[in-house]
Amino acid sequence: MKVSNTLTGQKEEFRPKGKTVSIYVCGVTVYDDCHIGHAMSYVLFDVIRRYLEFKGYKVKHVQNFTDIDDKIINRANQLGVSSSELAEKYIDEYFRDMDALNIKRVHVYPKATEEIPKIIEVIQGLITKGFAYESEGSAYFRVKNFPGYGKLSHQALDDMISRGSAEEGKKEYPLDFALWKAAKPGEPFWPSPWGQGRPGWHIECSAMALKYLGKSLDIHGGGQDLIFPHHENELTQSESFTGVAPFAKYWLHNGLLQLGEDKMSKSLGNLITVKQALERYSADAIRLFIIGSHYRSPLTYSEETLKAAEVGMERLRQATGNGGGSGGKDVLGSEPFRHRFVDSMDDDFNTAQAVAVLFDLAREINRAREENYDVTSALNTLTELAGVLGFTLEEPKKPPLETGPFIGLLSELSHEFRRAPRHDLKVEQLIQLLIETREKSRKAKQWQLADMVRQRLIELGVALEDTPKGTVWKRTL
RNA sequence: GGCGGCGUAGCCAAGUGGUUAAGGCGGGGGUCUGCAAAACCCCUAUACAGCGGUUCAACUCCGCUCGCCGCCUCCA
Structure with missing residues (x-):
């Protein structure tokens, strides 16, 4: 079995480290409904997980929820709810959507806010080792101390330097990134050795992956938009903290969903939600x-x-x-x-x-x-x-048919039924009666009447098919 | 500017250094049927952006050109 590895840029033979394949996939930041782009990523890793299990591997699959960050805070403020309320709501929505897409639940769904002790432990360790420093209540990773910085995204430090942000001069070096962010007034916070604040984005994934899957995992996945800076930084932190490389043996990244000219993304606002797609x-x-x-x-x-x-x-x-x-x-x-x-x-x-x-x-x-x-x-x-591949091959669920129109049609066709309409019949039984009525017409070669029944049923969302074994019906698309 | 990727039939989309370039949708014809529907059968790219090069042989390898996209800032 071969897999493409972003880290090496090669397609490589897949050799997991042990009997259980460990997979970490970056989850969503929960402040809004998921769109099809998210679905694309999670469907893919669902298929990978299913296939590995089909091949006889045991799989431990971990996927986080980022339940604290700027966007959540802003959105919560707009809506006048707490960050945690907002996050909880969209975690529920996430499960609703992904369950509907027949995506298997992964084994552990850690949340950033519930992993603060581990996050602090990792940051503390990085500071002790000289890989990170505290500055005005925040903590940053010292990128220059990690020689391999850029190895995942295949960028050289020199090429990136012009693009780094100074961030109010709190950082030693523009490309240094936040591990811990000091709380601004009114923001949710957790206590830490550097003061009240919250974790930076990248550190949560390192902490969770290390906690639930160990120092070196088999597969780390996500969308291609995460390669830089998120995964680059995650790799950097993790390997610096543990001294173990590779942090992940195989980095798998899915292409991004485009909508027309642009990629579908929350920031561009050009998205189709999973819910909208499932309606159609x-x-x-x-x-x-x-x-x-x-x-x-x-x-x-x-x-x-x-x-x-x-x-x-x-x-x-x-x-x-x-x-x-x-x-x-x-x-x-x-x-x-x-x-x-x-x-x-x-x-x-x-x-x-x-x-x-x-x-x-x-x-x-x-x-x-x-x-x-x-x-x-x-x-x-x-x-x-x-x-x-995660296909159920089941008929798509459709809203139940109303009995009324079928009773009406039967009454129209049958004197008997008109005299004593039976409202206790299920819609399936009504349809069966209509099929029998049409069958009588067909036997009498009254094609016009038979075709009329068929046509009227189609208008009611029921398609008839005359097979050698008799007439069967199904819901129209 | 740096990094990565893409350009295959009407549309979507696999794939291979040399036998018939997958599959889906759409389209055409046929079988079945009272007619339909469904199903099945057959047909639907002398051609893989363009130009060079390597080779006995390239769509497949290399180079260049053109066009498109992603990342380099939050993002699956």
Whole structure:
């Protein structure tokens, strides 16, 4: 199995340090709803986690919540709530959205505000070792003391220097970054050896990763926008504190979601939230959209592509929804598909290729089923492999149908029903009655009436399909 | 300016130094059907931004040009 590693810039053989693969993924700053760009990252790492487990690895997956920072404070002030209330609300929303996308819960979700002692311990250690210094109640990392600074983002200090910010002269060197920020009046704070304040952004991830996964982890992930400065600084702090390198063996970064010309981001305000997307498309379709291209490439959001994903997903669902045809004349084997799937995923999680295998398998199943093969085991394989990519293959949930219109239609068609309309019937039973009514018309070759029933049902959100085994119905998209 | 990436059919998107350049959507034709729908079958890139170079052979390696994007400031 090979993975692309941002640290080395190479595709490398994946050799985890032990039996359990440790993964740390940077989570969200909780001050607003998640958008599809976030979904892209978390769907990806969900697939990676699922695939590693499929391969037989044990996985320990940690993802933080940044629940204290400037944006949270500002937003909370605007809304007149406390930072922690705001953070709690959006943590709940995060879980709602990601659960809806069928993203497995990771094993530990640490929060910055609950890890202050560990954070202070790390900062204290860095100061003791001379890697950091206190200045006016804040603490900064002394970048010049870490020779490898820039090794993740592949930048040389000299090239970055002109861009650093002086930050009111509190820093020794422009590129030094904050480990601890002194509290301004009215801001939430925690006590520390340097005074009241709160952790800087990067330090929380170091502290949590070290606490929950140890000094050296297997996979560290996040969006490409985190490479610099966040991950660079995180790496710098962690290796300085522990003296152990690498802090993370494999750094995996996903490309960013674009919306039209620009990347989707909170600061640009051009975003589609996960909730908005889920109103229009099934979770499976959204996942297919994300997974349909390579994770390191940027992806552009478009309704057209999402719709294509929805239609494609429907075909996959269809293939699994039509039964196994057991007792057939021969059995359809699926091993070649499984191998292709594994080969694809082994090559730096080539999900686009893995998805293609699913479609090929679905076609083969459909074909074989028509020829009366037993496709039970192939169906199991399809469902299993789809599951590795996090597809449920379930019908998208739709709001329940109202019985009223169906009762109305039945009354229109049936004298009997008009005389004694039965309101105790479930909508499924009503639809079944309508299908039977139409069946009578068809037998009598009253095509106009039969087609009218079909048309009216479509208007009510129910599509009929006349199969050799009888008429079946399903909800329209 | 520095670092990284991209440019493949109408759209999305894999991929390979040399047999037929995946897959999805869309489109066309057909089977089935009273008609539909669904499903299935067939077709839909002599071509991979442009120009050079390396090679027996490049879309795939190298160089350059053009175009696009991300990061270098908070951001998945």
